[in-house]
Amino acid sequence: MLSKDGFGNVIALQSDTPLQVGRKHYLSLWNNEDPEGRVWVPDVPPEDVVLDVSKTTLLCDLESSLGCMFQPLPLVVRVIHKSRLRYYGKPGLKxxxxxxxxxxxxxxxxxxxLVLWNELCPEWYQRLNVGTVLYVQNYTLKQSYPNRSRPQIDNHRMKSFHSVEICLNPRNPTAVLTVVPAKSVPSQWGLPEVSYQFTTRSELESLPNNSACDVIGLVTFVSRVERIKSKGSSGPEKYWTYRWVHAVDGTSNIPFILEIFSSSQPEIFNGIYPMTYLVCTQMRKCQEQHSLPYLTSSCETQIFTTGYHKGQPYVSDQRVKSFIQWTKTLKDNVMLKKTAVGGHYSFPHPPQIFTQSVADGSGQIPLVAANDLKREMEGLHYREHKRLAIQGQIMAVRYVIWPESASSDQSAGGAVLGVSGLPRVQRTVEETETEINSETTPSGVQSSPGRRKRKRPPERVPGHSCTEEELCGHEEQSVPETEEGVSTQDRLTEQTIISRPQGPSAFPQIERATGERAAADCFRFLWESSSWQKQRTEVSEYLQPGGVYQESLSQGFKFDDKSVLLQQSNLHPARWTPELTTNTRSPVTCNGYYKITILGINQQIAIDAAFVPVMSTGDPRSLGLPQNPHENSLLSCLSSGFICPLADPVSQSEAALPEPEDILTTAEELTDTHIVCILDLCHLGGEKVEVLISKIYGMTDVALV
Structure with a gap:
């Protein structure tokens, strides 16, 4: 195949086309909207041209030309909005x-x-941008398609002609396009300038629902990229890719919440990270009852980040200039404390009342039978996200320390936990034994090289964040070592094994040299319904996903780790790239999670789901979460989504949060309680399927309408 490189030079592209006969281009790996391959000519500066515009026509005259046999006169126009690409291919389409x-x-x-068709898209799509001036020849006119989305252009205060559209075809006739350099556009042509509708965060509340606006902000949070099936799509592999972004503009303490779908700008979409300036155009306001407003992409949304602002028409907008002035007053070290990257994020939060239609069973969140849950999980594609609801009872709850020991992923029979990863009550046992052993050592014996002092791993109390001293390991404590160079503490750690359930009636247990006392401590982090042991033997299917993964949690942003964090939060690249790693992962306020066992209402299907409570205002999920005080019972935490009160990492306030064992002591009220549970499912690649609990409802919070 031959194509032009933007300078009029013909280049061969046989090496970048599929081998299968009849296919001349590649699709993007994870969606159909992004350009893929060298066949797509990049944006290049236009060449100087000399045009004769004495014989041109105006747009207002084209409506009367529809259906005429003669070729309409050339046009001189400016692009004021650009939509994302639409792929309409299907099997058998030649x-x-x-x-x-x-x-x-x-x-x-x-x-x-103006509509660009077929072969003209790879040649011209990336070269036609907002603000570009075009000299158009050999176009055709046709009646407009009535059911497509259109940008809101009231701010231009110009008449819109919706009955006719301009079609640019690769043949019959072959359209001719000429890009006019900005310096060659005289004012006599009377072309309107591109106009924007920038809205500040403080003004967002007053905008009507579904109205369009443009925004600029400093990015503070970027979620991982996820996919959902295209609405109304019947063909395979038709997915939209999207991510959530928080951005601040200095006019409010609340950031913009942006749901950004791929806009056929893959380099920009995949390159959004904290501390960059983000501009999004033609965003639509959405707001549900009792929820913060958020902005979602439209077909005409364009996004720009640091490195892509140069030459864009909005740089001269007064509101953009005001935003830039505000950013000059910020301190990077202060803003970095408020940033995060990746992890599970879903908005809006589930409503306070779960509603379901009596007529057809539909609701805001689809309610599925427990028997269908396995099919829903197995039907997920890579990074596909689904939110659904199930009915049932909570039968067991276990608190799991995070991060789990690396050996737990490799051990078939159990998980070995290091001393610093053990619950407080278990560490107390080991520390007591160490003290006893050290006290029995004769005081007159001199320290040998095998008894030198070593740094003890810092203790982390579940439910609290690490302090700076703990992370840096400033505190040293004396831990005796044996003559072989292995400390008593390490030997005890090697003997600390939490066994996985073996068979339907097995309990997780701790096998230790000290025996029953440590096992009793472990059970303080586990609650089970009195009927679960019997019912577990009767279930036909027990679904046990892997719990919480590294991709499930947001991490603090660091410039040194930018490439690693972007690689982890983006989708797998279409071309092989070496995997990047870092040793400085810092999840945002997560020291553990609750593994909840839910028995379906039919008592035949059970599933383990993870509940990661919000514990700090630094967690991006805390934004917009109703934060009414509650008693920190397990039921109230599952219903509200957070542990009360939330800590503030910026002010470094340390709220007195309850310990996991204190929360588990309240689990008895869940016995024989019917609930509706909101689950977020996401396929993370390989065998990893994430199942997270967003909220549970008691039956008093369920309404039939």
Missing amino acids: IDYPYQAYFEVADQSGTMS
Whole structure:
């Protein structure tokens, strides 16, 4: 295949086309909206041109030209909006490049839609940007498609012509496009300037629902990239990719909450990270009852981050200039404390009342039968996210320390926990034994080289964040070593094994040299319903996903780890790249999670789901979460999603949070309690399927409408 490189030079692209006969281009790996391959000509500066515009027509005259046999006169227009690509290919369709892209163009008489078809998309899509001036020849006119989305352009105060659209085809006739350099555009042409509707965060509340606006902000949080099936899509592999972003603009203490879908700008979409300036155009406001407003992408949304702002028309907008002035007053070290990358994030939060229709069983969140849960999990594709609800009872709860020991992933029979990873009550046993052993040592014996002092791993109390001293390991304590160079503490650690359940009636147990006392301590982190042992033997299926993964948790952002964090939060690349690693992972306020066993209402299916409570305002999930005080019972934590009160990492306040064993002592109230549980499912690749609890409802919080 031959194509142009943007300078008029013809280049061969046989090496970048599929080998299968009849296919001349690649699709993007994870969606159909992104350009993929060298066949897509990049944006290049236009060449100087000399044009004769004495014989041109205006957009207002085209409506009367529809259906005429003669070729309409050339147009001189400016692009004021650009949509993402649309791929309409399907099996059996004999079109080499089944792509379509809409542009809104304007001249002094008004605005009209221009459509780029098929082969012209790879050649021109990335070269036609907002603000570009075009000289268009050999186009055709057709009646507009009525059911497509359109940008809101009221701010241009121009007449819009919606009955006709301009079609640019690769043949019959072959459209001719010429990009006019900005310096060659005289004011006599009367082309309107691109206008924006920048809205500050303080003004967002007053905007009507579904209204469009443009925003600029400093990014403080970027979620991992996820996928959902395209609405109304019947073909395979038709997914939208999206991510959530928080951005502040200095006008409110609450950031913008942005749901950004892929906009056919893969380099920018995959390169969003904290501490960059982000501009999003044509975002639509969404707000549900009793929830914060958020902005979601439209088909015409364009995004720009640091490195891509140069030359964009909005740089001269007064609100953009005001934002830049505000950012000059910020201190990087202060803002970095408020940043996070990756992890599970879903918004809006589940409503306070779960509603379901009596007529057809539909609701805001689909309620599925427990028997269908396995099918839903097995049907997930890579990074596909689903939110659904199930009915049942909570039969068991276990608190799991995070991060879990690396050996726990490799051991078939059990998980070995280091001393610093043990619950407080278990560490007390080991420390007591160490003290006893050290006291029995004769005081007159001199320390040998095998008894030198070593740094003890810092203790981490479940439910609290590490202090700076703990992370740096400033505190040293004396731990005696044996003559072989292995400390008593380490030997005890090697004997500390938490066994996984073996058979339907097995309990997780701790096998230790000290025996029953340590086992009793372990059970303080486990609660089971009195009927669970019997019912567990009767269930036909017990689904046990892997719990919490590294991809499940947001991490603090560091510039040194930017490449690693971006690689982890983005989708697998289409081309092989070496895997990057870092030793400085710092999950945002997560020292452990609760593994909840839910028995379906039919008592035939059980599933383990993870509950990671919000514990700090530094957790991105805390934004918009109703934070009414509660008594920190297990039921109230599961219902509210957080442990009360939330700590503030910026002010370094240390709230007196309850210990996990204190919360588990309240679990008895869950016995024989029917609940509706909201689950977030996501396939993380390989065998990893994430099942997280967002909220549970008691039956008093369920409404039939």
